[in-house]
Amino acid sequence: MAHIVVLGAGLGGVPMALEMRQQARKEDTVTVISDQPVFSFTPSNPWVAVDWRKPDQIQVELEPVFKKKKIDFIHCRAKKVRPEQNAVELDDGRMIDYDYLVIATGPELAFDEIEGLGPHGGHTHSVCTTPHALEASKAWEDFVKDPGPIVVGAVQGASCFGPAYEYAFILDTDLRKRKIRDKVPMTFVTSEPYIGHLGLDGVGDTKGMLESELRERHIKFITSARIQKFLPDMVVVEEMDDDGSVKKVHELPQNFSMMLPAFRGIEAVRDIEGLVNPRGFVTVDEAQQNAAFPNIFSVGVCVAIPPVGQYAVPVGVPKTGFMIESMVRATAHNIRRLLDAKKPDAEATWNAVCIADFGDGGVAFVAMPQIPPRNVNWAASGKWVHWAKAAFEKYFVGKIRRGVSEPFYERVTLDLLGITKTKKEEKSQLSEG
Numbered sequence: 001m002a003h004i005v006v007l008g009a010g011l012g013g014v015p016m017a018l019e020m021r022q023q024a025r026k027e028d029t030v031t032v033i034s035d036q037p038v039f040s041f042t043p044s045n046p047w048v049a050v051d052w053r054k055p056d057q058i059q060v061e062l063e064p065v066f067k068k069k070k071i072d073f074i075h076c077r078a079k080k081v082r083p084e085q086n087a088v089e090l091d092d093g094r095m096i097d098y099d100y101l102v103i104a105t106g107p108e109l110a111f112d113e114i115e116g117l118g119p120h121g122g123h124t125h126s127v128c129t130t131p132h133a134l135e136a137s138k139a140w141e142d143f144v145k146d147p148g149p150i151v152v153g154a155v156q157g158a159s160c161f162g163p164a165y166e167y168a169f170i171l172d173t174d175l176r177k178r179k180i181r182d183k184v185p186m187t188f189v190t191s192e193p194y195i196g197h198l199g200l201d202g203v204g205d206t207k208g209m210l211e212s213e214l215r216e217r218h219i220k221f222i223t224s225a226r227i228q229k230f231l232p233d234m235v236v237v238e239e240m241d242d243d244g245s246v247k248k249v250h251e252l253p254q255n256f257s258m259m260l261p262a263f264r265g266i267e268a269v270r271d272i273e274g275l276v277n278p279r280g281f282v283t284v285d286e287a288q289q290n291a292a293f294p295n296i297f298s299v300g301v302c303v304a305i306p307p308v309g310q311y312a313v314p315v316g317v318p319k320t321g322f323m324i325e326s327m328v329r330a331t332a333h334n335i336r337r338l339l340d341a342k343k344p345d346a347e348a349t350w351n352a353v354c355i356a357d358f359g360d361g362g363v364a365f366v367a368m369p370q371i372p373p374r375n376v377n378w379a380a381s382g383k384w385v386h387w388a389k390a391a392f393e394k395y396f397v398g399k400i401r402r403g404v405s406e407p408f409y410e411r412v413t414l415d416l417l418g419i420t421k422t423k424k425e426e427k428s429q430l431s432e433g
Helices: 013-023 042-048 062-068 130-143 162-177 206-216 321-339 384-402 408-417 423-432
Strands: 003-007 029-034 038-040 059-061 072-075 078-082 087-090 095-097 100-103 150-154 186-190 219-222 225-231 234-240 246-253 256-260 296-298 352-357 362-368 376-381
Touching: 003 013, 013 029, 013 062, 013 100, 013 321, 029 062, 038 062, 042 130, 042 162, 042 384, 059 062, 059 384, 062 072, 100 321, 130 256, 150 162, 162 186, 162 206, 162 256, 162 352, 186 225, 206 219, 206 362, 206 376, 225 256, 296 321, 321 352, 352 384, 362 384
Parallel strands: 003 029, 003 100, 029 072, 100 296, 150 186, 150 256, 186 219
Antiparallel strands: 038 059, 078 087, 087 095, 225 234, 234 246, 352 362, 362 376
């Protein structure tokens, strides 16, 4: 009998627990530890931030779902992972022992790294969490009564750029619906070396599509941007040259801003030698397994991935939804192999399938694998993307409510499209073909 602990209950943690319960032996115990009592469908946060969604539409109470699936749930913040003791120390003083630990915490939001950044004591809003998005929606309702300049984007060191583009375009759509777009100058500010880089050196023609979309919507943009500070009514931005020198300093007026922060590992895992990199992200091998502590695995945004290229302004690599699901599949399989006294043999494909909504259209892309060079490098845009994301939201939240990681028809559909989650499945498709 083994005790498998999943730390975190977001886009990585919940599917991880469900799939692990399915893969584990009957006598094994699966426990989830989370500081949140609900699962939130993070990709819908930009909609929450303009009141197009209410939080309860994209959230699921975790305890009933896990109870139904015979998964133990502990609603408490993790204070520190203790690898040398094979235990997780909780804020309430408890020590939870484990045989295998899967770290799926997501990131800590590094608002404190830039003066004035963030919704708590700063001068910007956020769509990184559903509570942040709800707070932004209240500020948005005040803003539209007395509109002015808007600044949206992602700061230096950020790794998740899609929601910034989504939110900028969604704000534009909402303002046009309200017939006040003409009163609102908008600027998109990003650390990316070019529009549509996305931390991935682009996918298909995301550069052309997203730059065209910004121009068509009269949204000015600044790339290779390093934020000096945020003031109540202004954003001070250094536009950097390729050699690392300051090309120009912009003082952008703002009445409303949303800037995505850089991420780092959570406090519970930071500074553990052998487990994490200097930024606090968990280091793993092809099996999602940590080298120093082989009974620790990690999936999701908390995994360390080197950046794609070196630029004048730091740009991180995003961990997209399907990529995370591929990590989950490989991890569950590999832990089961260890339970059976066998070596891990599954490697996640890290393929990416993404849908970015613009309120009245959007961009979808497939990158196989997510990090170049790729076997598939495709992107497309159109109004259909908006409806596709809405449909996917309902589907994903629905399967979490049912306590299902991957219904059989989802796997069949992905197989037909040639999109796999592990290299073993990829090789199987090739042999069958």
